[in-house]
Amino acid sequence: MNPFTRVANYEELNIIGTGAYGTVYKARDLKNPGKIVALKKVRVALTEDGVPMSTLREIALLKQLDAFKHPNIVKLLDVCHGQLERERQLVLFLVFEHLEEDLAGYLNRVGDRGMSPKTIQKFAKELMTGVDFLHTHRIIHRDLKPQNLLVSADEHIKLADFGLAKTYDFEMKLTSVVVTLWYRAPEVLLNQPYNSAVDIWSSACIIAELFSRRALFPGSSERNQLEKIFTLTGTPRHNQWPSEIPLLRDHFPHRSQKRPIDLCPELDEYANDLLTQMLVFDPCRRPPAIECLNHMFFLQEPI
Structure with missing residues (x-):
């Protein structure tokens, strides 16, 4: 049939x-x-x-x-x-x-006037709620970016384009490179096995963009993308660097760790604290989506 x-x-x-x-x-x-x-x-x-x-x-x-x-x-x-x-x-x-607009188009449309703190908080919460739903059902989106987040007529976020989504077992790691460059987690750029933490990294990049309306890490190549990431995370220690890849840690200048608010001054302190936790080099240290949703950034006013 x-x-x-x-x-x-x-x-x-x-x-x-x-x-x-x-x-x-x-x-x-x-x-x-x-x-x-x-x-x-x-x-x-x-x-x-x-x-x-x-x-x-x-x-x-x-x-x-x-x-x-x-x-x-x-x-x-x-x-x-x-x-x-x-x-x-x-x-x-x-x-x-069909929804007429994606988040990239929405951000372009609001332009310099930006978004209210309430709208930023709502969009970020709806993004993380969708990610938590996927992860609860053992699905990694793997291609989160503003173009794959649709905005409804009444201004709600919906996750779209699951052409790259895959179910995963808790012990399984996925290795194919699929995530759009600017939102790509460092473990993907370094060709390492990865899991659902890649969606947490991508989501953090998008949340920062809600505040600033510009990409947090607009890299021009994979190496340049890593360089931009290290301006925030600091250059990884020698014992954090994968030994089996041709790209050497010594190819990168030494960088000290910074705060997300140093790169994105528009962040408030709660958002800075949340993104500090989400944008760590070690994927094992990134909080799951449900833990992110319990952060004070989502519990404070204006929601």
Whole structure:
């Protein structure tokens, strides 16, 4: 039995964007006049048995997430298939709710006037609530960035683009490099095994950006990204540096540790303390999302 409906129920209008694993289109739902959706187009190489089990697991994961109807996770509405585009290649369409704006666009739109402390706190809390939901279900997003956080018309944050999300066991480490450069954790840049702590690092970078409306670590290459990170964390000690990589610790100038507020003066003291905990070089020392949510930054007024 085919688990997918036909894509003929949707009319593509224009391209919203392209990601690591596919293109996203704005589309019209022909069965529900006036309803606009987001179609994520993914090409899947078929195996001798048809659609690979990894793809079926990914779709099952998305449907599992959607069953909870979490307010900070974008809704999956449908899964469709298109035609075979090339030999042994199937086109799948994941149909999501459509939101007009992502956080990157929102930050550009508010511009110099910035955001109120209440909005910053609310957005940060909704980001961490979504991350906690994923981690509770043993899912690492792995590509958190402002372009993958959607802002609803009533100004709430929803996590999107789970094309890179993977379920993980507590003992498992993931090693493929996937996270967008500016939000990439140091262990990923150093090609080390990593776990859900990469989402904590990325979230901290995004929270800082809510305050300043500029990237905290806008690196131009992987090495330059590490250099920018070390201006905050300090240069790692020799016993913290992985021995099996060609990039040597001695290639980097000595840096002393600073506070996030030194790089992002717009932070308040509570935000500075929270980001100090989240932006540590050692991933084992980063607090889990639920612990972040219990920090005074989220418990103080104005929430």
